[in-house]
Amino acid sequence: MSSYIDTVHPERHTPYLDIPxxxxxxxxxxxxxxxxxxxxxxxxxxxxxxxxxxxxxxxxxxxxxxxxxxxxxxxxxxxxxxxxxxxxxxxxxxxxxxxxxxxxxxxxxxxxxxxxxxxxxxxVNKITQDPTENVSLGAPKKTLPKYLTESESLELLNNIQSDFYERDFCIITLFLNCGMRLAELVSIDLGDFRDDTIRITGKGGKERLVYLNDACKQALERYAKVRGGLVNLSDKDALFVSKRTGKRLTARRVEQIVARCLQSAGLSGRGFSPHKLRHTAATLMYQGGVDMLALKEILGHENVSTTQIYTHINQQQLREAVQASPLARQRFIEPKSADQKADGAGDQSAAEDAEKKEK
CATH class of the missing domain: 1.10.150 (DNA polymerase; domain 1)
Known part of the structure; x- marks a missing residue:
């Protein structure tokens, strides 16, 4: 698919040559x-x-x-x-x-x-009537986001195979813990870190601070040691760089890295992608008790209504809610045979006769 985006500099574009x-x-x-x-x-x-x-x-x-x-x-x-x-x-x-x-x-x-x-x-007042006015497709059907379970996420982290292990492990760790978008991850600079936070530039150039947990900090420290030893580091500001050229990784390259890691973990062919790792981070945080407003800020959503899709995927809470029923441990009752039913009817009749005599 052709595009006007400059593949070397995704923040720029080449001239438009084929449109009105x-x-x-x-x-x-x-x-x-x-x-x-x-x-x-x-x-x-x-x-x-x-x-x-x-x-x-x-x-x-x-x-x-x-x-x-x-x-x-x-x-x-x-x-x-x-x-x-x-x-x-x-x-x-x-x-x-x-x-x-x-x-x-x-x-x-x-x-x-x-x-x-x-x-x-x-x-610009070049037309007098807007042909799209009042044209609507209705609300699109909502689908639940696809995500990795906790055990699948650990399987992914435990099976990373790479010639630049520290970098790729750090990429997967940030995706699974910070819930950032692919474009946000590749645009991270070393200057975006301060103490235990990272400044992320999201859609529309909007910035947000995301706190780093211990797993992220350790992965970043391990990667920093190896990155600092690269002899051909040409893009000194970029966090994630190519081992061969020293240039900032492109979004496409990160997609390939994620795909390779998923394959080595036996999770390929199931529709997982960098964006699905973002869904995974959000889902696991929500299941861990993070409230909706906090999750909205972490993910950089404009409205909380966008974040609320994760309320529909907390299967563990739904499972626990069903198990909380006082009848949850009721065991199967075998049906009575015809003789048992007849005996039961006789017992009931005898009980009724005894009750009448007492009266």
Missing amino acids: DDVIEYLHYLDFVKLRSPRTVNGYYLDLRGFFRYMMIQWGRADATAKPEEIDLTKIDSKDIAGIGKRDIFGYLDYARSANNGSKARARKLSALKGFFGYMCTQ
Whole structure:
């Protein structure tokens, strides 16, 4: 998948060459005015590029069998965009569904369209009607986050195989204990540490402090000794660097490291990833008694409603709640045979006769 992000410097981007001028201006607006992160702007770029490729086919200006990268979007002007209506938006969303885009992916695409057309209508007044107005997909279906259990997490830590063991052990330890995002981990500098805290730069450039537990501090100390001995350390500020080049690790490289560690622990092929390790950290903290507001701050969530998904995955507490029932230890009662039932009925009749005599 092509991208405008510079792979060497992910905080920068290469020039936009394959999209309409109005989209370029909008992305610059997101970048310089709204101060959105490079990855957020890149997501909008990809979604809007996909939409206008679809529109070129609908307009008959591109063949449906053409390769996506062969469709020239640079000739699309403001007049073309002004002619897009609700029917086009609904058609694109239906096309996205037929292309096996899930509810979250379609919601993201609609969000990109709403942002762009809202900008065109209210910010620069290049169109008079916003075709996405009142268009909604409804709330996407919520799914429980996938995570490693405590025993699986220990299995992962105990089976790391690497030619740079201290670094990779430290990476996994921070993921499992601090609940940071992949982009947050690779951006950590040595200057972000103070005493027992680490300053993490999250989405939108927002900073938060996360306290380091003993496991994290020990892993960092062991890695620091080895890192300090690298002879070709070219990126002196970066925490996690390549053993071969001494440069800051990329997000893709960390994904590969995590995948290799999962494989050596026998946990590969189950959909685990760096982001799932973040879910794991949050889940284990919640199960350990961390309250929702504290967890929100640790994870860097904007709203506590985002954090509340972890209230649905505390299976241990649910199990303990069921076991707390006073009937939890009730054992199976064998059914009575026909003779036992008859004897029981006779006993009941005799008891009733005796009661009548007493009266």
